[in-house]
Amino acid sequence: MIELPEGYRCRRPSLADAPAAQRLLDELETAQCGEPRRHDNRLEIDFRDARLDLERDAWLLTAPPGAAAPVAALGVVWSPHANGEIPSDVYVHPEHCGRGLGGALIAAMERRAVELAAALPAGVSGTLVVWAQPEDECTGALDDRGFAAVRRFFEMKTGVGGALAAPRWPDGIAMRTLRPGRDERRLHAADTEAFAEHYMFEPRSYEEWRQSHIDRADFDPALWLIAWDGDEIAGYAAAMISVDGGFVDDLAVRRPWRGRGLGTALLLAEFRELAARGARVARLYVDAQNETGAVALYEHAGMVVARRFTAYGKALPDEG
Numbered sequence: 001m002i003e004l005p006e007g008y009r010c011r012r013p014s015l016a017d018a019p020a021a022q023r024l025l026d027e028l029e030t031a032q033c034g035e036p037r038r039h040d041n042r043l044e045i046d047f048r049d050a051r052l053d054l055e056r057d058a059w060l061l062t063a064p065p066g067a068a069a070p071v072a073a074l075g076v077v078w079s080p081h082a083n084g085e086i087p088s089d090v091y092v093h094p095e096h097c098g099r100g101l102g103g104a105l106i107a108a109m110e111r112r113a114v115e116l117a118a119a120l121p122a123g124v125s126g127t128l129v130v131w132a133q134p135e136d137e138c139t140g141a142l143d144d145r146g147f148a149a150v151r152r153f154f155e156m157k158t159g160v161g162g163a164l165a166a167p168r169w170p171d172g173i174a175m176r177t178l179r180p181g182r183d184e185r186r187l188h189a190a191d192t193e194a195f196a197e198h199y200m201f202e203p204r205s206y207e208e209w210r211q212s213h214i215d216r217a218d219f220d221p222a223l224w225l226i227a228w229d230g231d232e233i234a235g236y237a238a239a240m241i242s243v244d245g246g247f248v249d250d251l252a253v254r255r256p257w258r259g260r261g262l263g264t265a266l267l268l269a270e271f272r273e274l275a276a277r278g279a280r281v282a283r284l285y286v287d288a289q290n291e292t293g294a295v296a297l298y299e300h301a302g303m304v305v306a307r308r309f310t311a312y313g314k315a316l317p318d319e320g
Contacts, residue, residue: 007064075105103141167265178224194252246274
């Protein structure tokens, strides 16, 4: 049961709600950035994800009749990771901030997370993790409920509208764009290996990976740049483009090829591809505490920190 202000209602979302929920995210992103933006989460993809049970793990808050923004807020709790971390997302439309909606959702999400944590193996404790910006509606509610900052993340960006540096490929490396029907399974294996040490990494089956990366409306194989060393994938970059510019979704270099400038070359090549499609800015998100030196790599390529995010965590009590 969620306690809400008068006129607000809570229900479980369905796939049919994805477009309206996406507008919530996009309008929230636009308000936070001060410019027209599209949120990087594509909710149709999220709502189809096998790790999300919409009937039990998602809440959609609707506004009173006549509101300009009829979808007021959205909360989602994802299935637990093997280490006990339970990722979650909560969004409140700017029109409906200051009314306690974020706090109400976090309370409901916390209750559900305790249930999910009960299924973890013996000896693994559950931790609910929520992302927020300093100015978010939910930050105060997270503090009030005993959450603490556990990790920092950056949005970084650079202009790609002018003269761009050419990539310098390490000796022996050849770059090709993704060949549909030929490269996807090799990419999935390379992706799993390259990201295995990252914060909150959770291995996914090929089918799950493909659904979130390949089988989506904004997939463009020409924006998937693969660095080959003979018949081995050394690294790759994947990007997408929309009305607000280009977004580098993934940049991965496998361990044997690190330290040779391959990551920088892939990033610069991706900037040039995005610029050729009319983008004037390129963005990406990065774990600020990434141990592979990702932030320094992006700064070397000319990117700067545009926004900061914090992951807040709270240890969950046993259900009993």
